[in-house]
Amino acid sequence: MIYDIETMLGVRSGLIGILATAAALAQTVGPFTAEQASTGESLYQVHCATCHLAHLGGRNEAPQLAGGNFMKTWTRRTTRDLFVYMQATMPPSNRGGLGEDAYVNLTAFILEANGAVAGTQPGWRISA
Numbered sequence: 855m856i857y858d859i860e861t862m863l864g865v866r867s868g869l870i871g872i873l874a875t876a877a878a879l880a881q882t883v884g885p886f887t888a889e890q891a892s893t894g895e896s897l898y899q900v901h902c903a904t905c906h907l908a909h910l911g912g913r914n915e916a917p918q919l920a921g922g923n924f925m926k927t928w929t930r931r932t933t934r935d936l937f938v939y940m941q942a943t944m945p946p947s948n949r950g951g952l953g954e955d956a957y958v959n960l961t962a963f964i965l966e967a968n969g970a971v972a973g974t975q976p977g978w979r980i981s982a
C-alpha cells in the first residue's frame with residue numbers, strides 16, 4: 855500500500871499544534887485509524903522502545919515521546935514535521951530504514967499516545 859503522505863501530513867495547521875492544550879487533546883480526532891496506531895505500536899516496541907522505553911517515558915538522552923515535555927517541544931510543529939524528523943533520524947542506527955509506511959504508522963501511534971483519538975478514515979488517500 856502506498857499512502858499519500860502529502861494528503862495526511864501536509865495539513866498546515868498541524869495536528870500537534872491543534873493539540874496545544876490538554877483539554878483539547880482528548881477531544882481531537884486524529885487523521886489516522888486505530889489499525890495504523892496499533893501497527894505503529896508494534897513497530898515502536900521493536901525499534902524504538904529500547905531507548906525511549908515501552909511506555910514512551912524516555913531515558914537518558916532519548917526524550918519522552920508522550921507527555922508534557924514532548925507536547926511542549928512539538929506543540930508548534932506539524933504532524934508532518936514529526937514524520938519527517940523520525941524518518942530522517944530514527945532509529946539512530948538505521949535512519950529512515952523502516953520504510954515510509956512504518957513512519958506513518960509510528961506517527962499515528964505517537965499522536966494517539968499523546969491523546970489524539972483514532973478516526974475511521976486513514977486521513978490520507980491510499981493511492982495503490
Ligand code: HEC
Pocket residue numbers: 898901902903904905906915916917918919923924927939940943944945946947960
Ligand atoms: C539508540 C537509541 C534510540 C532509538 C533506538 C530510537 N531513538 Fe529516538 N531519540 C534518541 C535520542 C538520543 C534522541 C534525542 C535527539 C538526538 O540526540 O538525536 C531521540 C529523539 C527522538 C524524537 C524527538 C523527541 C523530541 O522531544 O524532540 C523522536 C520523535 C524519536 N526519537 C522517535 C523515535 C522513534 C519513532 C524510534 C523508533 C523508530 C526511535 N526514536 C528510536 C534515541 C533513540
